[in-house]
Amino acid sequence: MSVALQAQATSAPAIEVADLRKRYGTGDTAVDALKGVDLTVQPGEVIGLIGPSGSGKSTLLKCLGAVTEPSAGRIALSGETVYDGGWQNLDPRALRRDRIGFVFQAPYLIPFLDVTDNVALPLLLAGRSRREARRRARELLAALDVAHRAQAAVAQLSGGEQQRVAIARALANQPPIILADEPTAPLDSERALAVVRILNRMAQQYQTAIIVVTHDEKIIPTFKRLYHIRDGRTYEEAGEGRDFD
Amino acid sequence: MISLAGRDILHSWGKYAFTGLGLGLLIGVTLSMAGIYRGMVDDGKALLTNSGADLWVVQQDTLGPYAEPSSLRDDVYRGLLGLPGVLRAANATYLTMQVQRAGQDTRVMVVGIQPGEPGEPRYLIAGRPLERAHYEAVADVNTGFQLGERIRIRRHDYQVVGLTRRMVSASGDPMVFVPLRDAQEAQFLKDNDAIVNERARVLTNPALNRPGAPGLAEAISRSQESSRMVNAVLVQVAPGWDAEEVAQTIRRWKRLQAYTRPQMEEILIAKLIATSARQIGVFLVILAVVSAAIVSFIIYTMTLGKLREIAVLKLIGARNRTIAGMILQEALGLGLIGFLVGKTVATLWAPHFPKYVLLEPGDAARGFVAVMLICALASTLAIRTALRVDPATAIGG
Numbered sequence: 033m034s035v036a037l038q039a040q041a042t043s044a045p046a047i048e049v050a051d052l053r054k055r056y057g058t059g060d061t062a063v064d065a066l067k068g069v070d071l072t073v074q075p076g077e078v079i080g081l082i083g084p085s086g087s088g089k090s091t092l093l094k095c096l097g098a099v100t101e102p103s104a105g106r107i108a109l110s111g112e113t114v115y116d117g118g119w120q121n122l123d124p125r126a127l128r129r130d131r132i133g134f135v136f137q138a139p140y141l142i143p144f145l146d147v148t149d150n151v152a153l154p155l156l157l158a159g160r161s162r163r164e165a166r167r168r169a170r171e172l173l174a175a176l177d178v179a180h181r182a183q184a185a186v187a188q189l190s191g192g193e194q195q196r197v198a199i200a201r202a203l204a205n206q207p208p209i210i211l212a213d214e215p216t217a218p219l220d221s222e223r224a225l226a227v228v229r230i231l232n233r234m235a236q237q238y239q240t241a242i243i244v245v246t247h248d249e250k251i252i253p254t255f256k257r258l259y260h261i262r263d264g265r266t267y268e269e270a271g272e273g274r275d276f277d
Numbered sequence: 278m279i280s281l282a283g284r285d286i287l288h289s290w291g292k293y294a295f296t297g298l299g300l301g302l303l304i305g306v307t308l309s310m311a312g313i314y315r316g317m318v319d320d321g322k323a324l325l326t327n328s329g330a331d332l333w334v335v336q337q338d339t340l341g342p343y344a345e346p347s348s349l350r351d352d353v354y355r356g357l358l359g360l361p362g363v364l365r366a367a368n369a370t371y372l373t374m375q376v377q378r379a380g381q382d383t384r385v386m387v388v389g390i391q392p393g394e395p396g397e398p399r400y401l402i403a404g405r406p407l408e409r410a411h412y413e414a415v416a417d418v419n420t421g422f423q424l425g426e427r428i429r430i431r432r433h434d435y436q437v438v439g440l441t442r443r444m445v446s447a448s449g450d451p452m453v454f455v456p457l458r459d460a461q462e463a464q465f466l467k468d469n470d471a472i473v474n475e476r477a478r479v480l481t482n483p484a485l486n487r488p489g490a491p492g493l494a495e496a497i498s499r500s501q502e503s504s505r506m507v508n509a510v511l512v513q514v515a516p517g518w519d520a521e522e523v524a525q526t527i528r529r530w531k532r533l534q535a536y537t538r539p540q541m542e543e544i545l546i547a548k549l550i551a552t553s554a555r556q557i558g559v560f561l562v563i564l565a566v567v568s569a570a571i572v573s574f575i576i577y578t579m580t581l582g583k584l585r586e587i588a589v590l591k592l593i594g595a596r597n598r599t600i601a602g603m604i605l606q607e608a609l610g611l612g613l614i615g616f617l618v619g620k621t622v623a624t625l626w627a628p629h630f631p632k633y634v635l636l637e638p639g640d641a642a643r644g645f646v647a648v649m650l651i652c653a654l655a656s657t658l659a660i661r662t663a664l665r666v667d668p669a670t671a672i673g674g
């Protein structure tokens with residue numbers, strides 16, 4: 033499966049969204065959060081998604097991540113149509129587990145697991161052996177410069193360390209897509225930039241397509257390409273793509 | 278896959294230890310209640326075994342001597358001795374009363390026996406059996422009496438010459454064995470005032486105090502002062518005879534009721550302690566419901582505290598089965614801790630109960646299964662709540 037995905041990834045966009053719509057509720061209280069979103073992300077690309085509060089950023093991520101069912105439109109991941117007016121013969125839960133990594137504003141690590149098991153968790157849920165999962169977790173922790181905290185309890189980590197562990201967890205299953213909702217909000221500018229740097233490095237290294245929702249003025253200039261979302265519609269925009277190294 | 282439940286329990290072991298301790302005390306009470314019932318049954322059996330009798334002969338149409346009052350003339354046993362299959366027969370009296378010892382009252386069952394005959398306690402843990410005809414006593418250790426001590430029953434002092442154990446009445450009063458004559462006197466003899474009144478009535482009755490019959494009134498008065506009654510005759514059946522057969526003979530020819538050992542057990546257990554057993558049964562049901570409510574409340578609260586983690590687990594692809602399994606295992610873990618604590622405390626405090634508490638391994642096993650079932654049942658509310666968690670809540674707004 034992953035071999036096939038990789039093969040497709042070289043040809044097809046990692047994410048392709050056409051005329052995606054999402055309405056919450058019905059009748060008088062209905063809210064049209066997405067009113068026709070178009071968006072394309074190539075493998076290895078990190079794009080920014082910005083827009084005012086309530087404009088539909090989180091809603092878009094939830095739809096892309098198969099967490100919330102859209103109301104209409106089409107989503108293709110790595111060339112495979114997964115949503116077209118309905119989920120296409122696949123289990124959204126398995127889709128989330130195998131093909132998507134999530135990073136949130138807060139790290140939301142599992143407090144009763146140690147750092148390594150937190151990172152290994154998606155692999156364990158996918159049925160890999162404990163040994164293999166932990167080996168892969170240690171690799172990722174090393175790549176994210178938190179290997180020295182591998183045995184620690186989650187509560188003993190600093191905010192920045194926790195966020196890096198959360199990124200490692202998102203990368204564990206080598207998903208072709210990572211969705212990050214305001215991943216730098218709680219961090220100071222130096223750490224925020226470090227997180228973006230890591231995401232860019234991971235994108236290059238694993239050809240992961242990454243969407244970063246952000247309000248953060250410090251990191252917006254780093255994106256080569258940005259999507260503005262306003263009133264449920266997306267507008268593409270070239271970014272500064274500033275080199276922050 | 279690693280055990281999420283195990284990790285969570287290890288992570289917040291303090292919380293689990295404390296709730297497990299609380300639950301354990303409750304389970305300990307439950308096990309003790311069952312033990313009290315078993316103790317009552319076992320006391321009954323020990324009492325029957327230790328008396329060395331095969332048949333209990335009592336007044337017709339009564340469930341005597343323990344469950345109902347029964348009164349027989351004290352020469353009945355001689356008639357029984359003549360029947361085929363009867364090896365030995367001896368009188369016995371039973372009377373629950375307060376006994377004075379060093380100025381303090383102790384509630385006991387005073388049993389009148391004929392030394393060396395059925396009814397005498399077969400096993401002594403200290404001292405010797407009754408030897409003299411008067412004013413000696415063999416007491417159950419639960420009375421707290423010491424060897425050589427003097428106790429007062431009614432108007433006389435008795436010396437404790439022997440100690441026995443597991444001889445308690447159905448209501449748990451320890452027994453004190455005294456010679457039959459003394460017991461009859463204590464049970465049936467009237468006090469001095471009553472004798473004086475009785476004597477005056479006989480003397481003033483012209484029919485009884487006739488001038489032509491000197492000594493008649495005196496004889497009548499004397500006959501009323503001594504007692505010729507006992508409560509039961511205990512029979513030992515000759516080797517090779519069937520107890521029920523002998524019992525039937527006694528019932529048919531002597532106009533008496535005779536109970537075999539199984540029938541006595543039935544009376545003691547099914548009739549005498551039936552109400553207590555039902556009482557304990559209701560209590561056990563209440564305790565089970567209370568434990569279920571507590572476990573379900575605890576597991577529910579613990580789950581509410583983990584909703585965010587559960588949402589994250591669902592978001593990264595955990596199956597419902599994985600999450601339900603985690604909560605179920607935590608509930609069972611709590612039950613296990615509770616059961617271990619409960620079993621321990623029940624064992625520790627059992628000897629401190631005034632009545633015998635018998636903790637049967639079978640009851641413990643049944644209790645364990647019940648605790649596990651209750652915990653599994655109690656976790657359903659928490660599981661339903663957890664399964665309703667929307668993974669979208671992990672992402673937030």
Ligand SMILES: Nc1ncnc2c1ncn2[C@@H]1O[C@H](COP(=O)(O)OP(=O)(O)OP(=O)(O)O)[C@@H](O)[C@H]1O
Nearest residue numbers: 056057063065084085086087088089090091092674
């Ligand atoms: N579960 C829901 N039910 C009903 N309406 C919702 C729900 N979630 C979001 N909305 C509405 O949809 C719109 C878009 O919300 P969304 O969370 O996507 O905004 P956002 O761009 O992420 O905002 P913010 O920057 O404040 O996080 C808002 O008007 C919001 O009130």
Ligand SMILES: [Mg+2]
Nearest residue numbers: 089090673674
């Ligand atoms: Mg949002």
